[in-house]
Amino acid sequence: GIQVEQSPPDLILQEGANSTLRCNFSDSVNNLQWFHQNPWGQLINLFYIPSGTKQNGRLSATTVATERYSLLYISSSQTTDSGVYFCAVDGNQGGKLIFGQGTELSVKP
Amino acid sequence: DAGITQSPRHKVTETGTPVTLRCHQTENHRYMYWYRQDPGHGLRLIHYSYGVKDTDKGEVSDGYSVSRSKTEDFLLTLESATSSQTSVYFCAISEPGPEQSRNTIYFGEGSWLTVV
DSSP states (O other), rough: OOOEEOOSSSSEEETTEEEEEEEEEOOOOSEEEEEEEOTTTTEEEEEEOOEEEEEEEEEEEEEEEGTEOOOOOEEEOOOOGGGEEEEEEEOOOSSSOOOOOEEEEEOOO | OOEEEEOOOOEEEOOOOOOEEEEEEOOOOOOOOOEEEEETTTEEEEEEEEEEEEEEOTTTTTTTEEEEEEEEEEEEEESSSOOGGGGEEEEEEEEETTTTTTTEEEOOOEEEEOOO
């Protein structure tokens, strides 16, 4: 099956810094999503981005499907950005999203 | 808010007892999913449903069964709970996008299950 690898596994930032999170996947996909899990466990969908670039406020994402990776950019980070960021892909197997292990982000005031 | 409610939110049960977790949605979404989340494993798909009475297995389905007799409810049952099934369980729904494909997934708030 498809393998999903996220890097880095952990990241500590000072408030106001920028960061880039990476998601590599091993096969072609027709669905790629980024999620944020806050410290209370809630999972929030950030982007549906199987290809191209999207932006939502301080967050943006780019997926280069031909090279099998996606990047999530966080600019001017805030303490509320802390949590775990997951990348998940669907390799056209009936909607079964495969999740990466996540990147745990901690933003310090 | 995708209108997803999970119950119970927290449960402690004994090994060998049956447990049913309920996922209820209010917006008539066709696709529903059950995931479990464990340290070191991220989220893994247990079962999913693409309509009433239509279900299929995910990557970690052993020891679990599901039922979907109504669009709004997707039940996950542990027939005989084991300690390895201690986990956080998330229900999810997906909405079709403009490409008429199953995409954007939304999660419920999770059910914390402890098997002792």
